[in-house]
Amino acid sequence: MTNIHIASATAPVNIATLKYWGKRDKVLNLPTNSSISVTLSQTDLRTLTSAATSPTFTSNKLWLNGEEHPFNDARSVQVLTHLKELRKKLELENPALPKFSEWYLHIVSENNFPTAAGLASSAAGLAALVVSIAKLYQLPQSYSELSVIARMGSGSACRSLFGGYVAWEMGQLQDGSDSKAVEIAPMEHWPQMKALILVVSADKKDTPSTSGMQLTVQTSELFKQRVDVVVPKRFKEMTQSILDKNFAKFAELTMKDSNSFHATCLDSFPPIFYMNDTSKKIIKLCHHINTYYNETIVAYTFDAGPNAVLYYLQKNETKLFNIIYKLFEKLPGWKSDRANYKQFLDQYTKLDKSVLNILDNFNDIYKGCSRVIDTQVGPGPQSTNECLINKENGLPK
Amino acid sequence: MTNIHIASATAPVNIATLKYWGKRDKVLNLPTNSSISVTLSQTDLRTLTSAATSPTFTSNKLWLNGEEHPFNDARSVQVLTHLKELRKKLELENPALPKFSEWYLHIVSENNFPTAAGLASSAAGLAALVVSIAKLYQLPQSYSELSVIARMGSGSACRSLFGGYVAWEMGQLQDGSDSKAVEIAPMEHWPQMKALILVVSADKKDTPSTSGMQLTVQTSELFKQRVDVVVPKRFKEMTQSILDKNFAKFAELTMKDSNSFHATCLDSFPPIFYMNDTSKKIIKLCHHINTYYNETIVAYTFDAGPNAVLYYLQKNETKLFNIIYKLFEKLPGWKSDRANYKQFLDQYTKLDKSVLNILDNFNDIYKGCSRVIDTQVGPGPQSTNECLINKENGLPK
The missing domain is CATH 3.30.70.890 (GHMP kinase, C-terminal domain)
Incomplete structure (x- = not known):
């Protein structure tokens, strides 16, 4: 196989200081209140995700920390659907682009911290998933816009789209398009x-x-x-x-x-x-x-x-x-x-x-x-050259 | 000594089912909300208190579970003052009555359950104190009226003036005279x-x-x-x-x-x-x-x-x-x-x-x-012939 496209990114864990607890919409993960978090250093806690796509792939596949997992749950499908829609727009604007929106994805994801630690890793995981696919798809959306998609996968994941001090504004709209993460202040504002x-x-x-x-x-x-x-x-x-x-x-x-x-x-x-x-x-x-x-x-x-x-x-x-x-x-x-x-x-x-x-x-x-x-405190998602997917076969290295 | 007058009574423990938590007046023990409790059987949990008075006593004295305790704390003084005022009224109405209101009190009190159990015994204790003194003083007041005095000693004590199912109505008045216990239903209403x-x-x-x-x-x-x-x-x-x-x-x-x-x-x-x-x-x-x-x-x-x-x-x-x-x-x-x-x-x-x-x-x-x-579930305070005070010297038996 040669026609495999891959992009990799890392995303941080965030720990809320003003808690998210309560959904006003279960499907869209819309919260009953706004929340605030501090993003932690990726030296200690991060998810690294590589996303690959190819016309040769026969289904969406996901490997987490070395084990293959099902990748057809409603939340994942929702996230992928939104990312593919954004890619589709680009492809319609520029027909020269390869048709990634029609191809399956392989995702390989690894945490640098022990799962046994019992730390909620879903925020970092969903953020890394969204950022790596957005990078693969070369999406022009801002991280705040992408946070709306990450939120659908796991509410608090939207806050892992930024470093430093982050607010998740609960928003008012029924479609959740204004329920997104924004940076209160970057890590450099209060690095101590x-x-x-x-x-x-x-x-x-x-x-x-x-x-x-x-x-x-x-x-x-x-x-x-x-x-x-x-x-x-x-x-x-x-x-x-x-x-x-x-x-x-x-x-x-x-x-x-x-x-x-x-x-x-x-x-x-x-x-x-x-x-x-x-x-x-x-x-x-x-x-x-x-x-x-x-x-x-x-x-x-x-x-x-x-x-x-x-x-x-x-x-x-x-x-x-x-x-x-x-x-x-x-x-x-x-x-x-x-x-x-x-x-x-x-x-x-x-x-x-x-x-x-x-x-x-x-x-x-x-x-x-x-x-x-x-x-x-640490920075937001990072692009990386580290790659977890074998370019030759599209499978985990 | 011969001129010693003694009366004894028992009072029950009550356990709130709608909790008292918060005072709107610390001195008078006025609560921020009404509460409800179930009175428990005195076979298992009760305070027995004997109250004695005599012109020969030289100070107020208190013995709890076999040990003498100080009896001059603000709460006790407040309770005694109110009971003596009620006695004083009777004495003014009927000058033939002995002047109990001018004499000191000896109180001897015992629980029938281990203190080590960590059960709040202050409710039963204050209720038994008030009822035994009211009996000694032959006060005509109802148990609801007496509960107002017990409340000043320990808030939840007011609920131990009744058996069965008891409400402590928070009241509205500043002097606390309407913050009292009332019976919702006697034990016999729901004895199961x-x-x-x-x-x-x-x-x-x-x-x-x-x-x-x-x-x-x-x-x-x-x-x-x-x-x-x-x-x-x-x-x-x-x-x-x-x-x-x-x-x-x-x-x-x-x-x-x-x-x-x-x-x-x-x-x-x-x-x-x-x-x-x-x-x-x-x-x-x-x-x-x-x-x-x-x-x-x-x-x-x-x-x-x-x-x-x-x-x-x-x-x-x-x-x-x-x-x-x-x-x-x-x-x-x-x-x-x-x-x-x-x-x-x-x-x-x-x-x-x-x-x-x-x-x-x-x-x-x-x-x-x-x-x-x-x-x-059990009944309210009981008069008893059991007596913890020696009639000869006014001291604990």
Whole structure:
């Protein structure tokens, strides 16, 4: 085979600081509220996707992390249909273009982080899928326009179309064409933002987020207050805190919104629990740390699972890690090239007795966790020459 | 000493099914919403209080469960002042009465359940205090009027002035004189109501409920919706479900209100957690049981701590205990005179494999609990001849 066209791209994970929870349209993934996220560094967390098309392919095929998966679910079909429509327009305008819109696709996708980490990888995956195909199809659409398509595949995926600080504007239109991601500020605006993910061991599978959010919309009597009153106000305040680089405000809103989201889950019927006792200990620890330093230096946030994501500024890393690294040093995932971790242990012994006493209460907190991911704010999707598809046969390398 | 007057009374524990959480007046214990509770049997849970007065006493004294305690805190003083004022009126009307209102009090109080159970005993304690003193003083006031005084000592104590099904009407007046308990229905209206308390082991002390509710009032952005919209509607519906003896409705509202209350705790800042992973497992178990029987046969509710109170009807005891007794049989607290517990184990082996598989997931749930209390709906305060005070010296027997 020679007539194989391939394009590759990477896309990042994003972690919401103002949570998306609730769909007003299930098919189009239209949310009940706008949300905000921080895009994380692709050095630590990214999906790499290669998309190939050829008149010789006999069906759409998908390989994820080395295994072939079905590629005919409604969400994928919807995404591919929209991308092919955009390609079709180009082909109609320029008949010299090859008829990619009529050919099948082969998609090969790999994450650079362990699936076992339990991190929602669908956002990065859908974003990389859309960007790699858009690149293959040479689509002229902006990333905000492409985010509308990624959103149909997985709601929060739309936010992975940008780096830095990202808003997903819920939009008003019935067709969802105004429900898209926009950049609040690029990574370079506030590059000091760091993230430490504490992967918490879970007994068993959580309620899937799609069915969970439907249950909340249908049964929580506090939910309407959240989406109608609480989140719209918080959206403005959080956007401003990012523009102002006001970490204390950003952190407070992030923590409050995580709690508010989990409160509406608990108010669902039957109630939904994503956080466990270890998650709660991490919350208490963060409040102890902020109280001890008499300054908000760390924020926690929890998605639809027990894992904690801590946000903090580079300038406060020593203050935070004096405590956090001491408590979690036994976990895997700390970066081998960060020889300076040891400094935090030296500092620890110099802390007040008052905080040492408090933190003794948390000395077994690491036992409820399986690993850490030490990362930071990062850029949006990247084009790459790395390729996962064999040019000769269109199959995974 | 001969001039010692003594009266004794018992009062029950009550467990709210529509929760009291939030004060609109801290001094008077005026709530932000009306609440509903079921009074539990005093065979299993009661406070017995003897109140004595004598011109020879030199100060107010209080003994709780065999230990002397200070008796000059603001709440106790407030309660005593109000009771003495009512006595004073009687003495003014009838100068032949001894001047109890000018004499000190000795109070001796004992619970018939282990303090270690972690059950809030303050409601029964304050109710027994008020009723025993009212009896000693021969006050003509109704129990609803006395509940206003008990409320000042401990908000939920007002509901322990009645048996059966009790409402605490929040009232509107600034002086709190209309914030009182009323009987929705006596025990005899719906005597089939049973309660099983699963005492859950707690790591450490919870946030005290007084400071916890203040934090929620001040910081939770969902709380206003709960007290302004959710609870008033639920109050009417739950009252009706009791009058109608509609267990399925009563149970659903009870479970939803427990979840709603804990949701506003989680939405507080910093968040408050009263339920732990064992509490959540009990919630899930109850939903599994109701789903399995395709009928709502059990309701859970959690106060400001991890203990579960399960409500169910006598007629469904076999259905419930086939599962519950099997899972919790190793715990202490099952009644020695209930030889029929064994029947439930025999039934268990006849259950569907489907439910056996589900329940295998809960086979270690008892490890997070320390005991059970197997009880039921009960009557209000009782006068008693049992006396804890020595008539000769006015001290504890």
